[in-house]
Amino acid sequence: MKHKQRGWRYALSALTVAVAVPCPVWASDTVLTNGRIxxxxxxxxxxxxxxxxxxxxxxxxxxxxxxxxxxxxxRVLDLKGHLVIPGIIDTHVHTLYGSFALHGINLSTPEASITPDKPDALVAAIKTYAAAHPRDAVILGRADFSETPPTTPTHELLDRAVADRPLVIHNTQEHAVWLNHAAMAAAGLGDEPMADADEERGVIRDASGHPSGVLLEAAQEIAARMVDARLTVEDKLAMLRVGSEYLNRYGITSVVNATGNLAELKLYAALRARGQLTLRTRTSFGAVAVQHHLTPKFLADLEEARNQYQDEWVAANLVKFFADGSSGLIPPLVYRPADYEALVMELDRRGFQIMTHAIRDDSVHMVLDTYERLERAHGARDRRLRIEHLDNLQQEDVARFAKLSVIADMQPTFCCGPDGQDFDPRRLLPSDRWNSLEASGARLAFSSDWPCTWPPDPLVAIQQAVTRQAWSSADTADVTGNTLDGAAQAG
Incomplete structure (x- = not known):
């Protein structure tokens, strides 16, 4: 997940198909003719x-x-000159969170955004939605709001909208949630510090120690546990089915689910068993800015996922790390480098694939250093190591992606801004450097990070990758974009 919503992000990978050969010939179910394929x-x-x-x-x-x-x-269908493209592989989405957002109230769309600085409109919109969904045990939503104290909103505004049920509003960047008082009470969030120090670090409190209602980064797990307990399996399956079909409408047929666990994998398997899974899914184990610990249960879950789910429609064997969070993350780095390296080394020894969220240039550098030491220690193999987002990149690290065969998973619809200023005011760093990476021989994978971006339209991603039409400057961005073919095939 990312830290700015200047556009929408989308994952894109094209399926390469072969030109027909004269023989042998067999009868097909469907033939499409007279098209531009x-x-x-x-x-x-x-x-x-x-x-x-x-x-x-x-x-x-x-x-x-x-x-x-x-x-x-x-069945023969005359396309009458219409365009056909391969199914899109979105290499970085959050399928369950996106499905929750699709079911809930969406206060942030390209057409309009209702924010806390429009309190009456926000309260009215949520009240209307809640009244239309009287059976929902928890009200879910999505909105733009500050995740940087002291400008974060408070629960009192949401209490005006819904007082009798938990209300959970996700920040569009998915690095913060905003709760009403009922949700705080249901989650066990009060004046006493949370037992988990990493979670407590993300609880925004007032001067008296009372929780404000906003939870940052790893503290979002406090709300996630409460929501999970109140949604039935059938609730989740219904939302996932609708969410999968929503992605299909944008041509997306396969996804890499960038945060998940064994319980979520079982949901996809249940949909497949019912004949209702319309996405090919590959799920990574991880949660936003939450540190991994190689406990017996965690390792057992990974092994069960790898052994039980390895087919075309439901697959695992992937672990997601967060090297940093969003611009509001406290502290900015999730792991000490030595701790991160020890975890990655052990998981690689066990044969798991690694992907790492890294936005800051120093985080990207740390991850590349770890991946390089990993190759030296364990030898070369087809690991398909990944770094997600890499908004900011040191010049000396550009060539290392190709050298180390590290996949750069980027979101072109978040281009292009002076993101380097968010992390180090002493210098400007070029951002969103997919053109430089491609020119250096790196393997790119463009993705949406849905629901952080809305809607997940891959054609918008292609347009952004080619034109870079967004707020930018020559100081902070590659001034050239990808070719059309390069953008379409990224991944």
Whole structure:
């Protein structure tokens, strides 16, 4: 998850398909003709027809060549010149949180944003939503609000909207939540410090020690546990089904779920068993700015996930770390470098893939150092190590991505701003440097980070990657964008 909402972020990976060959010929379920089909194959990027059976693309080529796969039972659809692209792989989403947001009240869309500085409008909107959902055990929402004390909002405003049920409003950046008094009480949040020091560090309190209602970073787990206890499995399955279909409407057919656990994996498996899972999912274990500890239970959950869920539709074997958080994170770094390295080394020894959220340039540098030592210690193999976001990047680290075969997972619709100033006022650092990374030979993966961005439209991501049309300056951004093909194939 990221720390600014200047655009929407989207993950994008194209499925490369082969041009049809003369033989052998078999009958396909469906043939699409008379279209403009983007194949992502550099040797033949465009075709006119495509043959499909089940979930498999069997042939791509001219109408004449592909129609040889037709039988009396084949459904033939004339595209009348319309565009067809491969299914989009969004390599960084938060599927369950996004599904919660889709079900709840969304106060931040491209069309309008209702913020705490419009208190009457905010209260009225939430009241209307709550009245329309009388059976919801907890009211969920999404809004823009400050996550930097002392300008964070307080629970009193939400109490005006809903007093009799827990109300949980997620910040659009997903690094803070805002609770009403009922939610605080249900979560066990009061004047006494929380037992977990990392969680307590993110509890915003007033001068008297009373919680304000805003929880930052790892403290969000206080609210997450309460919400999880109040939503039934059927509630979650219904929301996930709608959320998956929502992503499908934007052409997204596969996702890497960037935060999750064994319980969430079981939800995807349950949907698949019912024939209702419309996304191919790969889930990482992790929670926002929460440190991993290699307890027997955590390791057992990882092993169970890897052993039980390894197919086309539900898969695991991935662990997500947070090297830092958002610009409001207290403290800014989640791990001491030595602690992070020890965890990564052990998980790699056990064969798990690693992805790490890192926004600051010093965090990215630390992660690259760790990955480099990992390769030296354990030898080369196809690890597909990843760094997520990397808004800011030191010049000397650009070439290291290709050298170490580290995937740079970036969100072009968050481009482009002087983000370096947020972290070090002494200097300006170039931000969102996917063009420099691509030129250096790095492997890019563009993603949405949904629901941090809304909606998850990959075409917006392509436009942003190519044009870089956003607030920016020559001092703080690569001034050139990707090519259209480069943006479409990132990942």
């Amino acid at each position: 983007y194949t992502a194959n550099p040797a033949a990027p465009w075709a006119g027809a495509i043959a499909i059976s089940g979930t498999r693309i069997e042939a791509v080529g001219s109408d004449k060549a592909v129609l040889r796969h037709r039988s009396a039972q084949t």
